[in-house]
Amino acid sequence: MSFLDVLEGLRFKKASSPIHKLDPRVKFALALSLSTLALAFKELLALIALFTAHVPLILLGGVIRQWARMMKGASLFAFFIFLTNFLFIHFHPGYAALSPTFVLPISMALRFLTIVGAFSCFFLTTSPDDLGLALERHLVPFTKWLIERVPRLKGAIDPYGLCFAFIASVRFIPTMVEEATSIVDAQRARGLELDRGGLLKRIRGYVPILIPMVINALRRSDELAEAMESRAWGAVKERTSLYELRLKKGDAIVMALTALAFAIAVYVRISIPIPL
Amino acid sequence: MIEAKGVYFRYPNGVEALRDATIRIDDGELVAIMGPNGAGKTTLVKHFNGLLKPTKGEVFVDGVNTKEVSIASLARKVGYVFQNPDHQLFCESVEEEVAFALRNFGFDEAEVERRVTWVLEFFELTPYKRKSPFTLSVGERKRVTIASIIAWNPKVIILDEPTLGQDYFQKEKLRDFILRLRKRGGTVVLVTHDVEFVSELKPRIVLMADGRVMADGPAESILTDRAILKEASIFPPQIAQVFLELVNVGLPKGVINVEDAKGALLRLLRSMRS
Ligand SMILES: Nc1ncnc2c1ncn2[C@@H]1O[C@H](COP(=O)(O)OP(=O)(O)OP(=O)(O)O)[C@@H](O)[C@H]1O
Ligand SMILES: [Mg+2]
Numbered sequence: 001m002s003f004l005d006v007l008e009g010l011r012f013k014k015a016s017s018p019i020h021k022l023d024p025r026v027k028f029a030l031a032l033s034l035s036t037l038a039l040a041f042k043e044l045l046a047l048i049a050l051f052t053a054h055v056p057l058i059l060l061g062g063v064i065r066q067w068a069r070m071m072k073g074a075s076l077f078a079f080f081i082f083l084t085n086f087l088f089i090h091f092h093p094g095y096a097a098l099s100p101t102f103v104l105p106i107s108m109a110l111r112f113l114t115i116v117g118a119f120s121c122f123f124l125t126t127s128p129d130d131l132g133l134a135l136e137r138h139l140v141p142f143t144k145w146l147i148e149r150v151p152r153l154k155g156a157i158d159p160y161g162l163c164f165a166f167i168a169s170v171r172f173i174p175t176m177v178e179e180a181t182s183i184v185d186a187q188r189a190r191g192l193e194l195d196r197g198g199l200l201k202r203i204r205g206y207v208p209i210l211i212p213m214v215i216n217a218l219r220r221s222d223e224l225a226e227a228m229e230s231r232a233w234g235a236v237k238e239r240t241s242l243y244e245l246r247l248k249k250g251d252a253i254v255m256a257l258t259a260l261a262f263a264i265a266v267y268v269r270i271s272i273p274i275p276l
Numbered sequence: 277m278i279e280a281k282g283v284y285f286r287y288p289n290g291v292e293a294l295r296d297a298t299i300r301i302d303d304g305e306l307v308a309i310m311g312p313n314g315a316g317k318t319t320l321v322k323h324f325n326g327l328l329k330p331t332k333g334e335v336f337v338d339g340v341n342t343k344e345v346s347i348a349s350l351a352r353k354v355g356y357v358f359q360n361p362d363h364q365l366f367c368e369s370v371e372e373e374v375a376f377a378l379r380n381f382g383f384d385e386a387e388v389e390r391r392v393t394w395v396l397e398f399f400e401l402t403p404y405k406r407k408s409p410f411t412l413s414v415g416e417r418k419r420v421t422i423a424s425i426i427a428w429n430p431k432v433i434i435l436d437e438p439t440l441g442q443d444y445f446q447k448e449k450l451r452d453f454i455l456r457l458r459k460r461g462g463t464v465v466l467v468t469h470d471v472e473f474v475s476e477l478k479p480r481i482v483l484m485a486d487g488r489v490m491a492d493g494p495a496e497s498i499l500t501d502r503a504i505l506k507e508a509s510i511f512p513p514q515i516a517q518v519f520l521e522l523v524n525v526g527l528p529k530g531v532i533n534v535e536d537a538k539g540a541l542l543r544l545l546r547s548m549r550s
Binding site for chain 1: 322327346363376
């Protein structure tokens, strides 16, 4: 089922690989660069190159199976992107020749897949703990800096709270996947058929699944907040952490390579026309 | 009739939840499946309506292999009430919730209404008819889910932890209902940790541990067998404990509930008097 596949494609599993060992910030920069470039180019050749560029990361990280499931789930959306672009271009006056009508829609679908793939790679190989550390490490000094400049914001921003909210949402993905499976089972036991009927009927079939998921997520977040507060969350103003993130030599090299590749791509975008 | 033959089941993450589980449940039987957490009880009963298909082995419902039919057609025959009510409630009102499955199975509107009214009345949910199921208490939510399955009158009813969060009075009603279903020839499969509840029903008991069926027999013999119960992390019901301790001063064996205890004690007192 596509929507469970998507969730599965974001689920971190502990493993040891060169990609897993990279600093989360470096990996984020990588995913962000790829996505930015994917948005900057609309030529098919460039997008093929960008899409191909993230495949070695998936292979090195050993997350190809989860990535493939994610791609399978995302391909439905990619197809819609293709279709809308195709229809739009096709019925737009002035674009009569058939070949470019196909090329651009394919590029647009590929752009989407590149962005999804790059971030899927990031989430699949970065533990929520690392993510939290990285986020806190930068968000806390930043809010301090901001409050010094704009004193009115004092008390309005809670960086630890923001980090926690983000990490909690990542951390609960596995729980949500499990819950979704169980909800699908429960509704099928009551005669719900998800894989039958027309498109509209199928979409309506997801209502009995999405509503319990949302309700349970809300209920869980309420309970989590109460549980955290009863264990004195926020009692300490400045927190320290047991592990500190440090950029290693490998991180620096990957970062430098990413920056170099990014610079080259920007140069190509500005001054070299791509034929397709 | 449900028949599981040498069923193995492995979850996608590699956990082997069933290892050679074999069980046969005849029409009209009342069976309680018991055992420690993680024994594989839920996994086994999910095979009975086709939600899970064995990795190895076979499951037959009325002679039909579950691998060969859709869940929807099996579900019509085998109703399954899930452990957690929050995994199925989604409608705006209790009434709609109960009608959901009936509409899926193609009952006409008049019949849907008749059944909804009946089942809500039976489970004392009529006052909540138009309320949102999300605003009800845990016990009430559980009752709504049970009602929503009973409504289409499946031949076999599987109840996973039906007494969870129910007060004494509601348990009593549930018990009455199970007995009534049986009288009408219905098959009931209970999954539960509630020995006191089970002891009053005196069903056939199937004990599970580590994905296997480790004991199978009438409640009177299983619930008084200390060695087997210990292996399945179950404590005998309190009445059974008293009678077990006092067997050597002349109390009879196999007494597990209040009714039987009363009879046994009366007989004993009468024989002492005469
Ligand atoms: N969806 C799942 N994915 C992976 N493993 C699972 C899943 N559901 C259950 N398991 C595992 O399978 C085993 C049997 O679980 P099951 O839910 O059948 O036990 P149970 O006897 O119903 O326990 P309980 O009394 O807690 O309800 C457990 O080890 C459990 O961790
Ligand atoms: Mg269970």
